[in-house]
Amino acid sequence: MLAKSSTELVRQQNSALVLSALRRHGRLAHTEISDATGLASATISSITADLERARIIEKSEQQATVGRGRPRVLFSQRRNCGYLITVIISSDLIQYSLVDYAGTLLDRFSEPRGEGGTAAFLATISAGLERAVERSRIDRGSVLLVSVSSKGIAHPSEPVLVWSPVFGSQPVDFAAALKDGWHAKVILNNETLLVAGALLEREVKTQGGGEPVLAALSLGHSIGLGIARRVAGGVPEISAPNFGHMLHMPSGGLCRCGARGCVEAYAGFYAILRAAFEVPVDTIPAKFVPVAEIDKIAARARQGNRMAQLAFRNAGAALGYGLSRLLSLHGHMPVFITGPGTRYQDLLQAGIEEGLAQTHVVRLGGMPGLTVVPDEPSLVFEGHLNLAFSIVDQDIIGSRQSMQAAGE
Amino acid sequence: MLAKSSTELVRQQNSALVLSALRRHGRLAHTEISDATGLASATISSITADLERARIIEKSEQQATVGRGRPRVLFSQRRNCGYLITVIISSDLIQYSLVDYAGTLLDRFSEPRGEGGTAAFLATISAGLERAVERSRIDRGSVLLVSVSSKGIAHPSEPVLVWSPVFGSQPVDFAAALKDGWHAKVILNNETLLVAGALLEREVKTQGGGEPVLAALSLGHSIGLGIARRVAGGVPEISAPNFGHMLHMPSGGLCRCGARGCVEAYAGFYAILRAAFEVPVDTIPAKFVPVAEIDKIAARARQGNRMAQLAFRNAGAALGYGLSRLLSLHGHMPVFITGPGTRYQDLLQAGIEEGLAQTHVVRLGGMPGLTVVPDEPSLVFEGHLNLAFSIVDQDIIGSRQSMQAAGE
DNA sequence: AGCTTTTTTCTCGACAGTCGAGAAATTAGA
DNA sequence: TCTAATTTCTCGACTGTCGAGAAAAAAGCT
Incomplete structure (x- = not known):
């Protein structure tokens, strides 16, 4: 069922457009907002006047006053x-x-x-x-x-x-x-979902014409995945499928979640540890594995230890098979790998590619782009801000009576 | 990037709303349209006048004239x-x-x-x-x-x-x-995508409050899957993931697509044939298998033949594991099974449930609803109409100049 | 038949919003 | 001091939605 529309919703939508332009570029002049949003100058006047009356944005006094002509007045969000x-x-x-x-x-x-x-x-x-x-x-x-x-x-x-x-x-x-x-309203999101959202926003900023969809894969003690998709003329769509606990191998290794054969039970840190020491796959997984422990195994693998190499290779294969299933079910898309596990990328890569290579999607669409993005924490924070401010702005604009009342 | 809005888009949206109400219920009076869309009576007057001028809808002369009061005039699409x-x-x-x-x-x-x-x-x-x-x-x-x-x-x-x-x-x-x-514009869609769309529309019609997402699984010589999702106040979102050629078993049976281990290579009709006759899994699949052939195997299985039973059970398991992966990556949703393969549901069911049961999603969210819907052809046609008319209506409304011109 | 009741459609004026054009403001440079 | 350049602001036209109530038309009642 479609929703009905009205002139008020038009104003709401266009106000949101103005605020999001301000978010993206920060501190804009009247004409710049007009350019960024595609709205007529007169409309910008009206909207900014409303938002200013409602104490949501303010004119910043300090203006660079460069060039001739009437000096531009810059708008920005009211901090408090x-x-x-x-x-x-x-x-x-x-x-x-x-x-x-x-x-x-x-x-x-x-x-x-x-x-x-x-x-x-x-x-x-x-x-x-x-x-x-x-x-x-x-x-x-x-x-x-x-x-x-x-x-x-x-x-x-x-x-x-x-x-x-x-x-x-x-x-x-x-x-x-x-x-x-x-x-306050409280929202909760999967961490890797935020990473995917942040990466998508970065793509949009650097080169607007990039593919409008990507996956973020976070490697660590557990395995996270987020998908972000830019749909035409709308708010980006981000989701966090349960990738880490998708089935990798029927009746396979015991996972922390209690099920058997999850991707994580082969590619998580504890799984790599288990494989490297040839512990039976149905032993209860370690609660927590210090990264130093995995570093040691990685060092052995890099020195040629077969068992250690195999542990990483199998972890990579589990990821590769899993990613192939992701591409089958969500369409072809580039994958950005992040998280502490990226430091073992050299050991995982071959397994990942092997897992991907033999499947129909990859034969048809080619190997997906695999990019390592090391700095996960800042991506998480960026994702928080992107998502949170889009919600806050929407809420603020949505409560129109506040704007009316503040106008008094 | 959000899209800008304007009063003209409002009219477009609301015109679409009127047309879609007419699609859904067929032949409506002024007040009924108002009720169905939530728009004010005056707005309906304006929109129907526009659409009539543009020769898109017409007043149908024959009115049932029941009850007192001014007789209602019914609107419907102009057939030609x-x-x-x-x-x-x-x-x-x-x-x-x-x-x-x-x-x-x-x-x-x-x-x-x-x-x-x-x-x-x-x-x-x-x-x-x-x-x-x-x-x-x-x-x-x-x-x-x-x-x-x-x-x-x-x-x-x-x-x-x-x-x-x-x-x-x-x-x-x-x-x-x-x-x-x-x-004419030409559109192409996967068959099972249309089935999913039709099933979702049926759900909406019978009980508006049903879960707004479902999957359609079509069993036959090949395996098809469609997902339909009703997003709040928008056009339903339907997609056809490449389920049949998702990886089921690494280095597994040879599939028609040339890859190895696809779901179809275990659950397609040719795969059931191959398994029942214990042909090696890397033999080239049969181009086409008459249903009668599979019927024979099914009859043997129902009479207790172990090999035939196993063929169906393994096919079911491939579907079950595949569905568990679907639920992991797309969230929990009910599954509607259709296509010629539904006649072997009794033989497949156990395998499907076995495949689903051991995974994390199912342990967490419970076994998904599995409903058999036999009449695939009419679902396909229904899906065609739903999708096609929503596009046609959108296009007709979108070309506003035609409406203006016809108004002369 | 004529009047009333009931139901539906249609019309009018108020209000909200966008847009283009051009006026007003303001600075740099001649 | 005047002019050109540039930006902001304002006005009127236009489109669209809405509520209220007028107009239309059939059924029932006297």
Whole structure:
């Protein structure tokens, strides 16, 4: 069923367009906004006047005043229009970042994630959020959005972690981490989904004509995958399929998730460890493997140790077969590999390519582009900002009465 | 990048809404359209007046005149506003159907698809299309759309068959089947994609609140899969992943496509034949297997023949593992099984469930709904109409100047 | 038959939004 | 001080949606 349209929705859409142009380029003049959005100059006047009245954007006083003619007035987001907190959960740490509405990082700190069940975990996060606002003396009510990322599977609409390596299928509802005084919306996304979104945005920025779809593959203790697709004239579509726990080998090695034969049970760090030491594949996987441990195996492999080489090669093959299935089911697309596992790319590459090579998709469409992108943490943060601000902007514009009221 | 909006687009969107309501319910009164679309009565007046002026819809004279009050005037599509030809290509036949703008079937005939290369094949279709318009004495120029379906992989935007069981990776461009005098747009879609689209539309009609996503699995000589997803307030999103040639078993049985270990090489009719007769899995697959042949094997299996039973069970397992991968990469969704292979469902079922059961997605989300829907041909045709008319309507509305001009 | 009731369609004016054109503003340079 | 250049701002025309109520037309009632 299609949705009906109206003139008000037109204004909403075009306001969003103006804000997103401001996000992308930061601090724009009237004419520049007009060029970037394709809207008529008069429309820009009207929209910016509205947004200014609603205290969402402001004219920045400092103007470079270069060239002749009437000096341009630059618009930018009002910094204290609202705040955003990103919460990046990794296996041992939780990182909190406080960002203002203009997108500048105000504060960042990390805390150990601690032991205990989901309740203790949520309490830790709750405390972390409190600390974040108190350190910068910010009103809880002015935090518009808390954007959480984690490994595992997020509920498609609620901020609930449906499955995670640590808590299994015990659900974690991050909305419960906000106590009284907070009005923020909470969103939760898979970490690699954010990476895919960030990579897509980078592609768009550098060369607009790039392929509008890509996959991000994160290698580490667990295996993450995100897909980002730019659809014509709309908000990009990003998703995080359950790649790490897709079936690789029926009745195969035991996985941390309890099932058998998952991709992760062959390509995760613990699986590489298991294979290198010829431990039976049905032994319970190690909870956590220090990277140094895998580094040692990699060193042995690079010195010619057959068993170590085979461990990496089999891990690569599991990834390659998995990627071939991804391409079969989602269409051909380039793959960007990231995460701590990229340091073993030399040992994995052959297996990955072997796994891909023999399948129908690859024979038909050619080997997909495989690009290593090492700096995962900054991609995750970038992905947080992209996604979070697009939601915040949408929400702010959506609540039109606020704009009307502020106009008084 | 978002697209800019304008008042004209609003009218386009709302006109499309009116036309789609007319498609769904056929022959509606002013008030009914208003109810169905949520638009104000005055807006309906304006839009219907426009569409009538543009000779797209008309008031149907015959009114049931039941109840008191001013009698309602019913609107419906003008039948001769344009025509649509669907071309359904199967392994041995090509079926042509001529449909008028109101959606009523005017003519239908089938022809053998013949032998020879792609050029001869296109010539056959070209002749078939000519025959279709001549039999009904319809002007070639008034055919708005030719909607073609086939097994295989269609190009995402062009009407080009990128890979097919018959022609392999030799491309077939159906646009070339239209000679001079034709102005029709040509679209090509995978057959099972249309089935998925039709099933989704049926779900929407019967119970609006059903899950907004489903997969259609077509079992036969080859294996087809379509996914249909209803996104909030938009046109449904349908796709046809390359499921049949997704990797099932590394270095496995030889497939018709030339690769090894595809799902089809275990679950296609020729694969069941191969397995039942214990032919080595690397023998060249049979070009075509009569259903009677598989029926015989099924009869033997039902009488307790172990080898025949195993052939079906393994086919089922290949499907089950494949479906588990589908659910991993596309999220949990119900599966509708169709095609000639559904007559062996009793023999396949156990294997399918076995393949699904052990994977992480199914352990987490439960066994997906598996529903058998036998009548594939009518689903294919339904899918053609759904998709084709949504495109035709969009095009007609999109060309606004035609509406203005006709208004003179 | 004539009046009332009921239901539907049609019309009008208010309001929101976009656009093009051109006026107003403001600076650099002659 | 004047002119050219450049940007912002404003005005009127146009398109579109909406609510309210007028107009139309059939059924029922007296």
